[in-house]
Amino acid sequence: MTAAPTDARSAVVRQGLSVAVATGLYGVSFGALSVTSGLSVWQTCVLSLLLFSGGSQFALIGVLGGGGTAGAAVAASSLLGVRNALYGLQLVPVMRPRGWRRAAVAQLTIDESTAVAVAQSEPPLRRLGFWVTGLGVYVGWNLMTLVGALAGNSLGDPKRFGLDAAAAAAFTGLLWPRLKGREPVAIAVVGALVTTVLVPVIPQGLPVIAAAAVGSLVAWCWPQPRTGDEA
Amino acid sequence: MTFWFAVLGASAVAFATKFAGYVVPPAALEQPRVKRLTGMLPVALLASLVVLQTFSTGRDLVLDARAAGLLVAVLALVCRAPFIVVVVLAAGTAAGLRALGWG
Numbered sequence: 056m057t058a059a060p061t062d063a064r065s066a067v068v069r070q071g072l073s074v075a076v077a078t079g080l081y082g083v084s085f086g087a088l089s090v091t092s093g094l095s096v097w098q099t100c101v102l103s104l105l106l107f108s109g110g111s112q113f114a115l116i117g118v119l120g121g122g123g124t125a126g127a128a129v130a131a132s133s134l135l136g137v138r139n140a141l142y143g144l145q146l147v148p149v150m151r152p153r154g155w156r157r158a159a160v161a162q163l164t165i166d167e168s169t170a171v172a173v174a175q176s177e178p179p180l181r182r183l184g185f186w187v188t189g190l191g192v193y194v195g196w197n198l199m200t201l202v203g204a205l206a207g208n209s210l211g212d213p214k215r216f217g218l219d220a221a222a223a224a225a226f227t228g229l230l231w232p233r234l235k236g237r238e239p240v241a242i243a244v245v246g247a248l249v250t251t252v253l254v255p256v257i258p259q260g261l262p263v264i265a266a267a268a269v270g271s272l273v274a275w276c277w278p279q280p281r282t283g284d285e286a
Numbered sequence: 287m288t289f290w291f292a293v294l295g296a297s298a299v300a301f302a303t304k305f306a307g308y309v310v311p312p313a314a315l316e317q318p319r320v321k322r323l324t325g326m327l328p329v330a331l332l333a334s335l336v337v338l339q340t341f342s343t344g345r346d347l348v349l350d351a352r353a354a355g356l357l358v359a360v361l362a363l364v365c366r367a368p369f370i371v372v373v374v375l376a377a378g379t380a381a382g383l384r385a386l387g388w389g
Contacts, residue, residue: 101297117338216381
């Protein structure tokens with residue numbers, strides 16, 4: 056294996072670390088929101104250590120905090136994590152993990168580590184990008200989750216600090232980059248409408264599942280793009 | 287106990303999902319329709335969660351300071367503000383309005 060030039064490697068490290076810092080910071084909002092949703096500091100930290108997928112974690116505490124059942128919370132969280140399986144498929148030829156490394160690589164397979172890895176030009180840099188970003192986000196996210204959980208517990212009424220609005224903004228921030236083209240916008244509108252209509256009439260936690268089901272149906276039936284202009 | 291069940295259950299499913307990517311035969315997930323579906327599922331879920339977090343109090347739909355926070359978040363996103371700034375601005379807006387006695 057030929058070593059990549061040093062400056063190319065340090066560029067990847069800088070990229071990975073800046074992504075890690077930016078992502079890690081919003082672990083604070085996860086930690087604070089989680090304890091204000093009724094989870095303990097321990098449960099909050101275990102989520103970041105074991106689940107380690109931001110969108111899924113927010114979904115879980117969102118449903119639990121809204122009074123949904125554990126089953127509905129697990130379902131919403133798990134559906135949101137399906138994309139991680141696709142990332143694994145993209146990373147198999149890059150990482151080629153064996154033995155215990157396969158578990159470590161799988162655990163660190165998230166939006167950020169995949170994005171930085173696939174953005175690199177050659178395999179050694181891709182692997183470097185994956186490890187730096189994955190480990191960097193893991194450490195930052197978990198430390199900041201603890202800070203947020205401890206701070207959130209001592210804040211008193213979370214509404215006073217607008218923490219409930221922070222949750223809405225967090226989901227919007229996660230959704231925003233995906234709204235490119237007519238199909239995702241249509242699906243987002245349908246998902247929002249289905250939820251709005253169903254909130255007053257079906258048990259808590261179920262509207263989000265219904266929105267996912269109807270959204271999937273729209274995606275499945277959406278006219279296929281001609282080959283070549285796939286997003 | 288319910289919360290622990292949710293925490294550990296969701297964590298187990300999440301790890302299995304991540305691990306599956308490294309063992310599932312690629313052909314199963316690489317069909318264009320399946321690929322698009324897994325790309326669009328998060329969009330529907332996130333849109334739903336935005337509505338729940340902004341306009342719902344469990345069983346009721348309400349319009350309060352969170353809606354103003356969401357509006358500010360969208361404006362910040364249009365201006366390409368970083369994620370953490372978007373979240374802080376939204377929280378600040380809601381907190382400010384409540385301090386003034388609304389929502």
